[in-house]
Amino acid sequence: MHDVKRRYVIPGDKIAEGNFRPLMNVVKSGSTLTATRIGIAETGRDGVKVIPLSGVYIPRVNDLVIGKIVDHSSLSWEVDINSCFSAHLPAQDVFGRDFTPARDDMSKHFAIGDMITARIMAFDRTRDPMLTVQDRDLGKIERGELLMISATRVPRLIGKRGSMIQMIEQATQTRVLIGQNGIVVVTGRNPEGIKLAVRAIKMVEEEAHTANLTQRIKVLLNVPDTPPQQEVSRAPVGTGSDKPQEIESTIDEVEEELEVEGEK
Amino acid sequence: MSSSRRATIIVEHLRKQQMWDALAKGKRLDGRDFDDQRPLEIEPDVIKKANGSARVKLGHSEVIAGVKISTGEPFEGLENKGALIVSAEVLPVASPHAEPGPPDEEVVELARVVDRGVRESEMIDLDKLVLVPGKIVYTTFVDCSVVNTDGNLFDTTSYAVVTALLSARLPVLEMQGDKVVDTGETREMPVTAIPVSITAARIGDYVLIDPAAEEEACMDARITITTNEEGFCAIQKGYTGSFSADQIKKAAKTARIKGEEVRAKLKEFTAR
Amino acid sequence: MTQTRNLIDENGKRTDGRTADELREVKITVGTVRNADGSAFIEFGKNKIVAAVYGPREVHPKHMALPDRCVLRCRYHMSPFSTDTRKSPAPSRREIEISKVMREALEPALMLEDYPRAAIDVYVEVLQSDGGSRCAGIDAASVALADAGINMRDLVAACAAGKVDEQIVLDINDTEDKEGGADMPVAYMPRLDQVTLLQLDGKLSQEQFDECIDKAITGCKMVYEIQRQALIQKYFGNETELKEEAAPQ
Numbered sequence: 051m052h053d054v055k056r057r058y059v060i061p062g063d064k065i066a067e068g069n070f071r072p073l074m075n076v077v078k079s080g081s082t083l084t085a086t087r088i089g090i091a092e093t094g095r096d097g098v099k100v101i102p103l104s105g106v107y108i109p110r111v112n113d114l115v116i117g118k119i120v121d122h123s124s125l126s127w128e129v130d131i132n133s134c135f136s137a138h139l140p141a142q143d144v145f146g147r148d149f150t151p152a153r154d155d156m157s158k159h160f161a162i163g164d165m166i167t168a169r170i171m172a173f174d175r176t177r178d179p180m181l182t183v184q185d186r187d188l189g190k191i192e193r194g195e196l197l198m199i200s201a202t203r204v205p206r207l208i209g210k211r212g213s214m215i216q217m218i219e220q221a222t223q224t225r226v227l228i229g230q231n232g233i234v235v236v237t238g239r240n241p242e243g244i245k246l247a248v249r250a251i252k253m254v255e256e257e258a259h260t261a262n263l264t265q266r267i268k269v270l271l272n273v274p275d276t277p278p279q280q281e282v283s284r285a286p287v288g289t290g291s292d293k294p295q296e297i298e299s300t301i302d303e304v305e306e307e308l309e310v311e312g313e314k
Numbered sequence: 315m316s317s318s319r320r321a322t323i324i325v326e327h328l329r330k331q332q333m334w335d336a337l338a339k340g341k342r343l344d345g346r347d348f349d350d351q352r353p354l355e356i357e358p359d360v361i362k363k364a365n366g367s368a369r370v371k372l373g374h375s376e377v378i379a380g381v382k383i384s385t386g387e388p389f390e391g392l393e394n395k396g397a398l399i400v401s402a403e404v405l406p407v408a409s410p411h412a413e414p415g416p417p418d419e420e421v422v423e424l425a426r427v428v429d430r431g432v433r434e435s436e437m438i439d440l441d442k443l444v445l446v447p448g449k450i451v452y453t454t455f456v457d458c459s460v461v462n463t464d465g466n467l468f469d470t471t472s473y474a475v476v477t478a479l480l481s482a483r484l485p486v487l488e489m490q491g492d493k494v495v496d497t498g499e500t501r502e503m504p505v506t507a508i509p510v511s512i513t514a515a516r517i518g519d520y521v522l523i524d525p526a527a528e529e530e531a532c533m534d535a536r537i538t539i540t541t542n543e544e545g546f547c548a549i550q551k552g553y554t555g556s557f558s559a560d561q562i563k564k565a566a567k568t569a570r571i572k573g574e575e576v577r578a579k580l581k582e583f584t585a586r
Numbered sequence: 587m588t589q590t591r592n593l594i595d596e597n598g599k600r601t602d603g604r605t606a607d608e609l610r611e612v613k614i615t616v617g618t619v620r621n622a623d624g625s626a627f628i629e630f631g632k633n634k635i636v637a638a639v640y641g642p643r644e645v646h647p648k649h650m651a652l653p654d655r656c657v658l659r660c661r662y663h664m665s666p667f668s669t670d671t672r673k674s675p676a677p678s679r680r681e682i683e684i685s686k687v688m689r690e691a692l693e694p695a696l697m698l699e700d701y702p703r704a705a706i707d708v709y710v711e712v713l714q715s716d717g718g719s720r721c722a723g724i725d726a727a728s729v730a731l732a733d734a735g736i737n738m739r740d741l742v743a744a745c746a747a748g749k750v751d752e753q754i755v756l757d758i759n760d761t762e763d764k765e766g767g768a769d770m771p772v773a774y775m776p777r778l779d780q781v782t783l784l785q786l787d788g789k790l791s792q793e794q795f796d797e798c799i800d801k802a803i804t805g806c807k808m809v810y811e812i813q814r815q816a817l818i819q820k821y822f823g824n825e826t827e828l829k830e831e832a833a834p835q
Contacts, residue, residue: 058818058821058822060732060741060814060817060818061695061732061737061738061739061740061741062738062739062740062741062775062776062777062778063777064777075737077697077739084739084740084777086697086737086738086739087732087735087736087737087738088732088733088735088817088821102735103735103821104624104733104734104735104821105734105735105736106623106641106642106643106734106735108642108701118324118326120324130324134641134642134643134644134701134704135644135703135704136644161327162324163324163325163326163327163330164326164327165326165327165328175653175654175702175703176653176702176703191328193328193331194328195328195332196326196328196329196332202735235328259821259822260823360634360713361634361667361668361713361714362632362714363632363667363668363669363670363714363715363716364667364714367667374620374621378665378713379667380665380666380667380668380713381667382666382667382671382672384671384672401666401675403665403675405663405709405711406638406661406707406709407619407622407625407636407637407638407709407711408619408621408638409621410621410640410643414661414663414709416676455666455667455672457665457666457667457672457675459665459711459713461619461636461711462619462620462621463621464620464621
């Protein structure tokens with residue numbers, strides 16, 4: 051019988067006892083597994099983890115993030131990614147290897163205050179995160195409504211294989227860019243649609259840990275209950291179809307409950 | 315020595331665009347009109363140990379003011395008046411940019427502008443706070459702790475100070491020989507006026523009152539205008555840009571009108 | 587500290603009407619400072635204290651960063667209007683010492699090695715003080731740290747016990763602090779059963795000492811339940827109990 055047991059925990063709460071692997075936000079001492087953060091503890095056959103409900107964004111290699119240019123030296127731009135570290139975008143990444151430092155070139159390309167979508171190329175315990183914009187759909191964000199949500203709620207906002215965010219986009223006729231760091235940009239032609247999308251996103255953020263959320267979002271968006279649609283083959287930009295394995299399985303498990311609740 | 319410094323808040327280009335779009339339509343990012351204040355929450359008597367206190371929230375800016383009354387020597391040159399000192403500290407609790415340490419020039423300016431508003435409006439009749447002329451007077455300290463910053467600390471702090479003073483209980487002291495003795499009774503502070511400060515910011519050609527943090531980060535200049543029931547009593551222009559004389563006159567008129575509205579709210583907290 | 591008058595009457599009632607084992611009323615609200623990463627407001631008897639946590643975040647100046655772990659900085663400070671007589675805003679030696687013992691009380695619970703080259707700043711501001719403010723400050727700081735999502739081995743709960751009229755009592759108030767025989771603040775990690783702060787001010791015999799530390803730990807456990815409820819209330823709404831749910835795989 052493979053049950054996934056779930057419960058709310060605070061730091062120090064004992065989650066399980068026995069031969070389980072500590073996966074995420076859990077410490078193992080002897081045979082006791084304890085939570086280290088506030089969140090939803092899940093005990094499954096893979097091991098024990100806590101899906102956190104609060105916390106500053108900690109950068110991960112390969113994450114798609116949305117950042118703000120705050121400064122530049124002659125060799126790189128300094129980018130605020132709303133994390134505990136400032137990120138750097140090397141000038142070489144944009145101008146190529148034979149780039150020669152010339153201050154004007156830098157600020158003409160990305161000025162202070164510009165928002166960019168970027169990917170974290172490198173990050174470890176010894177240095178600040180390094181970004182790249184060399185990829186399809188990365189680079190300066192020209193327009194849109196800016197929101198900030200807790201990074202811990204991003205998986206829920208994206209949904210299983212993008213299901214939650216796609217539902218919001220389709221219902222409001224908008225396009226939503228989501229950074230793993232919790233920065234979200236909503237674009238669209240219709241201001242009413244944008245407002246509704248923002249409301250839906252805020253609702254997901256506040257109620258990410260509750261049951262029946264998908265249903266309530268559907269009600270907010272006036273989406274009828276229909277038979278399952280074909281999965282859209284294109285994942286919206288920034289929804290990270292290339293996320294690390296761990297998060298994918300987290301989403302699976304969080305979404306598991308929704309499927310049972312009759313999302314169909 | 316005062317020097318220019320790097321901006322602590324850099325407003326995103328996207329937000330600035332949205333702000334300009336809204337301003338062109340006569341609105342601000344949070345939907346307010348140019349002459350609207352954010353919601354104002356006032357709670358008196360939050361620190362029971364103090365002689366008077368108030369917690370004020372203007373939008374998300376939050377300040378707690380506490381009044382402590384004791385006795386001491388009068389200020390030099392003001393031998394027949396009670397002493398009144400307003401101080402402020404932006405607690406490191408209040409913002410990711412606030413650091414512990416002695417107040418910097420911005421916080422010193424904040425305290426002095428609020429103090430000037432209270433003093434020049436003659437809110438408290440300091441002549442009534444003397445025990446032995448030239449030697450012993452009531453000393454009223456009003457200390458402000460800023461708990462959360464979201465723009466316009468001038469007005470938030472001023473309203474907290476005014477409410478704390480209005481609702482304060484003054485310990486009735488008397489001289490027995492050359493000793494100061496507390497009779498155990500209390501009464502209201504001798505209040506003769508209620509100063510109200512209204513701060514406005516200029517962004518391009520638009521002048522908006524009660525700027526939120528994002529608006530302050532985009533502003534060119536700022537002006538704080540304090541009025542009492544009779545007229546203007548204290549003004550401070552701040553920040554690195556300028557105003558036209560017309561903009562100032564218009565702002566002054568708005569400050570007087572808005573001031574009346576706020577005065578009516580503050581008046582309700584007068585101690586009985 | 588030698589007592590000069592009776593602080594407990596013939597019915598066993600203390601100056602504020604409590605019995606020897608009663609804790610003052612404690613209320614904790616989580617998330618009161620909007621700008622902070624984590625925060626809590628505590629009312630512990632007449633103490634009113636706000637705690638805010640910023641972090642993990644960049645260390646300024648950069649050379650203060652540690653390569654293998656996070657820097658933890660704590661500041662305990664009293665607002666000038668918080669005490670009976672107005673206090674100057676400049677940090678006193680007492681505040682400096684309390685900032686240090688507070689940091690050392692919280693550090694064992696935090697997994698600082700998870701955040702190398704970063705800093706966690708804990709700011710505790712006493713808005714009204716009434717005996718036991720350092721314990722109340724630690725209680726609020728601990729909740730604020732959990733609210734900020736910092737990895738913690740356990741919460742830290744703090745409470746003081748003391749000697750009054752030769753009796754050991756729980757959670758001494760301001761008068762008992764000033765006029766009583768001994769004051770022992772304790773901070774404790776309840777799940778790990780570990781003491782992280784212990785100070786003594788006064789005279790205790792061996793027996794009194796043992797009783798005092800036991801009583802303080804009992805007080806810590808009582809405060810822990812309140813800390814836990816406050817966090818659950820904010821994060822899980824009206825679920826006042828741990829919810830057990832089994833979902834099919």
